[in-house]
Amino acid sequence: MGTSEQDDGIAARLRRVLFSYDREATLPSPEADADDAAPADPDERGGAVLRGVDLDILEGSFTVVMGASGGGKSTLLRTLNGIIPGFISGSFEGDVTVLERDATTTRVPEMARGVGMVIQDYEAQLFGTSVATEVAFGPENLAVPPAEIDDRIDRSLSIAGLEGLDLRRSPDALSGGQKQRLVFAGVLAMYPELLVLDEPTSDLDPAGSRETLSVIGRLADGADGTDGGTGAWDGPGTIVMVTHKIEEALLADHAVLLRGGRAYRSGPAEEVFTDIEALRASRVAVPPLVEAFDRLGVDDPPLRVEEAAELVAETDLTWQPPARAGDPLPGVPAGTGETTGDVLFEISDLVHEYDTGDGAVRAVDGLDLTVHEGEVVAIVGHNGSGKTTLAKHLNGLLDPDRGTVTWDGRDLRDVRMSEVGRHVGFVFQNPDHQIFAATVEEEVAFGPENFGLAGAELDRRVADAIETVELDGLEDADPFNLSKGQRQRVALAGILATDPDVIVFDEPSTGLDAQQQATFMDMVARLNREEGVTVVMVTHSMSTVAEYAPRSVVMVDGRKVADRPTRELFADGPALAEWDLRPPQPVALANRLADQQGLDGALPALSVDELVAGLQGGDGQ
């Protein structure tokens, strides 16, 4: 609407924006009290997602939007290029002016002339069969003359850090990080003024995330990979990004917290991320260092490890590590994996190969591993390092090409799936790859029924499992209408209902926000502590590893390169760097402080609690 209202220096202006995915929804009044309007649980997807957003995105700014999962972040981004209300229909009200155009009436392909968008699912954004045709696709759509497209390909690939890539190469042959950077190149080749990023690293492994982040960092710094000069397009002036990860959010200079479908708090990033009350109210994870130093009574808590280390050096705080090398090793913060029993899995000389058509590829290459009852073991490493392949041998989903896997002393090749599956539950990464039933109850009952349970015993198990994952009350709900976090819990309940002795997780926290991740992992920790369930988890989340897994196995190219207590592994900076594992902030700070104070053999803190304890004088004082 208000092109005439557009102020100078504002890239996007939203006024009284309301949206519900329900076409027949009655939208709330934008003036209604925000607290009344806020749904009690952000997992509840009914009702309006945006409930009166007023927001200005400053030209030249890098703004990060954060909030609870299901709280409307992606929805908000989609109003910036007209996908809402143009492409996704629902109930919409309000004014959105982007780059001086009315985004509520302009068609999406028209908006694409100025607004570029990258979403987390990189596979869905690749359309070409070669690097060159992929990058050319956007410019072709904008009717850029073919002669000019060559230049754009060179330039955008160089910004995306892919300048060395063979232009004829198929995108399918690239790594996840390269694919996502190729998507960036494809979008940048359209020379957008506003770049919209929706969780661009959520589907990537640590190395892929790091590669992608460096591209975002370069864009944020205004470097565009060329020597400029021509006066033409000079990088996207303005960036808006949604993320759950604090290290990414810290690249931004502005931050917006969504709560109850409104922009609840916005301002310079440093201010917003140290406003603990506002962060908690919006269900955004408080940056760990902010939380720690706030508890230590520091008025202006640091956001980054370097700042925190300086602060400690300048004040009278000193770091007392929780233990030194040679001391008895303290457990992990969650208290998991402390009572262990007999050998449960014995893997020796395991080899597994996949046939790719171009010959066999060895996914697991001569691996030995022993897991005891009651342990919590994390398996970490890059995508393609063989973690998932290894995990799938623990319940006989895959058979070894060489070597043996024994479970409870029996070779798994001789045990039927219907027997081992009952004792060894496997939770897949994506719950949507298994949910099919019409109700939550039926879905949860599927596994136990297959394993021969029936009648009152089945009903009791199903009810218990649903209660354990805190979905009671939703027994008759259609699982497809639940949020991702809830669907993940339905999948877990389906495994719990078979009453397994072991649960194997493949990336349990993908797609969950900080709070949902914590809830999910606390549930798993409780099963281990109280019922002695053995847990093997494949994960990229180093904070999950630090808090919950006393033992970590690191895989590189199908081989086990480390199998150590997590606390010792996280004390070994050179090893972490070599395997490209980035420890969570409390660990990184503890290691840095130990260096700074010259403490030999110091083992790091694994959580905020341990960090605070150590800075308050440690356990020993």
Added chain:
Amino acid sequence: MSTSPSLYVDRDTAIHRLTPRAKLALVSGLFVASYVFEHPLAVAVPLVTSFVALVWVGGWANFRRLRVIVVALFVVGLVVWPLFTPPGGPVVLSTPVLDVTRQQFLVALGRSERIAAFIVGGLLFVTTTSNEEIVSGLRSLGVPYAFCFAVGTALRLFPTLLGATGTVKQAQQARGHDLDAGSPVERIRNYVPLLIPVFMTAIRNVQTQSMALEARGFDTRGERTFYGQRTFGAADWVVAAFGLALVVGSVVLRYVVGVGTV
């Protein structure tokens, strides 16, 4: 588990370098030649030509992927065609059910070769032609761009779904699901826990993909340019002429001269 998602093989052979239209003309010529003749020796010419060309352009792996289907169709053809062919000539195979005569056998062999030639010829085309080229080839034949693009996208989506199917199968297997349990009717029902997640995954993919498409400025209405389009060069003219000659020549040989019948 992991297979290459597209049948296109990126090589730099003379056939790869042709425009999609010239390739279509070549493959059409081979198709017509294998269609008009009946005698297995005559049909063997386009079949062997296609096969040699396919291996030469690097399509052996593609053939291996489909070899079960090719062999199955070939064998089924050999068994079924004699039932629909009038007998003639001496009996070459005597079974309790049916005596197969020389003529029945030759017709059946020719028909089976014909099916194989169609598949191998089709493989030759998709092995040497990328999705973009298929799209631009269809477009140059006058097919609307939106439709061509949909075809290209569907070709890309298919392997993704195959991958998802594998994962879904394992996820349900881990929950004790046995596809082969029960009566024939139950066995069909056993596929429900597989098909629903695959179907839902497909719908979600298509939704995300079409959103991403529009966000990338894809528009069926507006003007657009085409990057890296091959121009119809001398080699294309030669191959197109060869394809046409193959069509005309086969028809003349078969219907005017009367060669290649049984």
